Amino acid sequence: MAITIKFVVVFVFSVLFIVSSVHCRQTTSNIPGYGVKQMDRQCFHGNICRGGVGDCIYWCRNHGYYYGVCLTDACCCQI
Secondary structure: OHHHHHHHHHHHHHHHHHHHHHHHOOOOOOOOOOOOOHHHEEEEEOOHHHHOHHHHHHHHHHOOOOEEEEOOOEEEEEO
16 A cells, blocks of 8 residues: 555656646747847947957947847847
8 A cells, every 4th residue: 555655646746747847948939029029139240250259249248238149241239
């Protein structure tokens, strides 16, 4: 009888753990309007990315932005 009670307790805790991890997981979605909006990103043209992505990130952080990424012709900073 003690083995079945232990089994039920372990089963219940396992189910609770699985359900909580499924509900708490972040999802990525391709729904329009989800994610980074265009107005949350500002792109700057010039020679900022000449030294690579590190220079763009450094430049963006010095100008009050959170993060920067180099695109083909511009350094784009995100709020």
